[in-house]
Amino acid sequence: MPSADAPLSAIDPVLEVRDLVTSFDTDSGRLKAVDGVGFSVRRGRTLGIVGESGCGKSVTAFSIMQLLPRPMGHIDGGQVLFEGRDLTQLPPEEMLKIRGNRIGMIFQEPMTALNPLHTIGRQLSEVFLLHKTTDRRAALAMSVEILAKVGIPSPEVRVGEYPHQLSGGMRQRVVIAMALACKPSLVIADEPTTALDVTIQAQILELMQALQDEMGMAIILITHDLGVIAEMCDDVVVMYAGRVAEVGPVDRIFAAPSHPYTRGLLASIPRLERPRKTRLKVIEGLVPPLNQMPAGCRFQNRCPFRTDICAQPPPADFVTPDHQVACHRWRELPAFQP
Numbered sequence: 001m002p003s004a005d006a007p008l009s010a011i012d013p014v015l016e017v018r019d020l021v022t023s024f025d026t027d028s029g030r031l032k033a034v035d036g037v038g039f040s041v042r043r044g045r046t047l048g049i050v051g052e053s054g055c056g057k058s059v060t061a062f063s064i065m066q067l068l069p070r071p072m073g074h075i076d077g078g079q080v081l082f083e084g085r086d087l088t089q090l091p092p093e094e095m096l097k098i099r100g101n102r103i104g105m106i107f108q109e110p111m112t113a114l115n116p117l118h119t120i121g122r123q124l125s126e127v128f129l130l131h132k133t134t135d136r137r138a139a140l141a142m143s144v145e146i147l148a149k150v151g152i153p154s155p156e157v158r159v160g161e162y163p164h165q166l167s168g169g170m171r172q173r174v175v176i177a178m179a180l181a182c183k184p185s186l187v188i189a190d191e192p193t194t195a196l197d198v199t200i201q202a203q204i205l206e207l208m209q210a211l212q213d214e215m216g217m218a219i220i221l222i223t224h225d226l227g228v229i230a231e232m233c234d235d236v237v238v239m240y241a242g243r244v245a246e247v248g249p250v251d252r253i254f255a256a257p258s259h260p261y262t263r264g265l266l267a268s269i270p271r272l273e274r275p276r277k278t279r280l281k282v283i284e285g286l287v288p289p290l291n292q293m294p295a296g297c298r299f300q301n302r303c304p305f306r307t308d309i310c311a312q313p314p315p316a317d318f319v320t321p322d323h324q325v326a327c328h329r330w331r332e333l334p335a336f337q338p
Contacts, residue, residue: 013040013041014042014082014218015081015186016040017038017040017060017064017081018038018078018079018080018081019036019078019079020060020063020078021034021075022034022056022059022068022073022074022075023076024072024073024074025071025074026072028291030074031290031291032076032242032290033056033242033290034059034242035056036244037060037242037243039247041186041220043216043217043218044216046219046220046221046232046233046234047219047220047221047234047237048233048235048237049061049220049221049222049237049239050223050225050229051224051240051245052240052287054287055241055287056241056243057190058190059242060239061105061188061190061222063075064103064220065103067099075088082098082102082185082186101130101131101182102182102185102186103188104178104180104184104187104188105190106175106187106188106189106192107175107190107192108190108191108195109194109195110172110175111171114163114171115163118162119161120147120158120160120162120163120166120174121143121144121160123178124139124143124146124147124159124174124177124178124181125139125140125142125143126139127178127181127182128142132182140159143159143177146177146181147159147173147174147177149211150173150174150177151173151203151207152174152177158170158174168195168200169203173204173207176208176211180217183215183217185217186218186219186220187208187219188222189219189222190222191223191224192204192208192221193223193225201228205228209232221233226265226266226269227269234249235249236248236249236250236253238253238261238262238265240261241293241298241299242290242293242298243326244316245327246323246324246325246326247324248319248322248323248324249322252320256319257336258319258323258327258330259325259330260303260304260333261299261302263336266336266338267337268280268281268282268283269338271338283302285302286302294311297311297312297327305329305332307329309329310329314327317330
């Protein structure tokens with residue numbers, strides 16, 4: 001295994017998740033929220049993770065960051081290889097050196113990510129004091145610098161303000177500044193624009209792309225918005241009910257989706273060319289509860305192409321060398337018509 005300081009080439013994955021299994025203790029017993037998930041992301045590239053609410057996107061992110069709620073959350077299997085080290089095997093004190101330093105995270109709702117009782121400057125300074133310096137004055141100067149980098153006007157004034165004094169877009173920029181403060185190799189963005197209006201969403205996404213171009217970090221972008229995936233990502237993982245349904249390059253999957261679930265997601269996107277008052281396409285049915293997962297393909301109860309073979313667990317099959325799908329029947333499906 002490479003040392004912690006071993007350099008990675010541009011083609012080596014910054015992060016590789018292998019057969020990750022995450023479960024939670026519930027009144028119904030221990031249930032798997034993530035079951036055998038695997039993917040990788042390289043330096044300078046953006047990987048999107050998309051799927052319906054409850055499919056395991058955020059649980060995957062918290063598993064990578066080792067931020068599962070304790071004592072009910074558990075990683076039961078698999079590896080999370082970051083720069084050659086398996087994060088699932090690291091003691092808490094070693095993970096503390098990586099989290100916020102080598103891996104940054106942008107949370108979904110900035111008002112829950114920021115402490116309302118402390119100034120912006122104090123909260124940003126804590127990141128630098130933990131990982132970069134012991135000098136509080138230097139940490140505050142670094143805070144002003146990173147706020148300016150993420151486009152916050154008058155950063156020397158903003159460091160003295162509290163989260164409630166900033167707009168939603170400004171608060172999200174502060175959260176991005178905290179994630180990027182130590183110039184990490186990887187940033188995980190969990191629904192970073194959900195609470196923002198459309199104009200601010202576009203600004204935040206453009207900011208993330210610009211900072212990635214400048215710093216060269218890898219990004220994992222978790223979202224339910226396929227438009228954001230198309231705009232921001234190089235590769236995409238489609239998750240359903242805790243498993244990977246399809247993974248591959250964005251342009252390939254959008255042009256020729258192979259899994260029926262991916263097809264359903266893409267077909268449900270509203271399109272301007274449709275006649276007015278045309279009924280939107282939907283995926284019929286509901287995601288099965290964690291304690292009632294079917295034995296075979298987990299999408300089978302909603303799949304229009306279901307046959308008896310779908311009662312068996314689907315293999316992970318290769319459409320092309322970089323495009324993988326978990327479906328028994330993908331070769332038999334008609335050409336995709338959005």
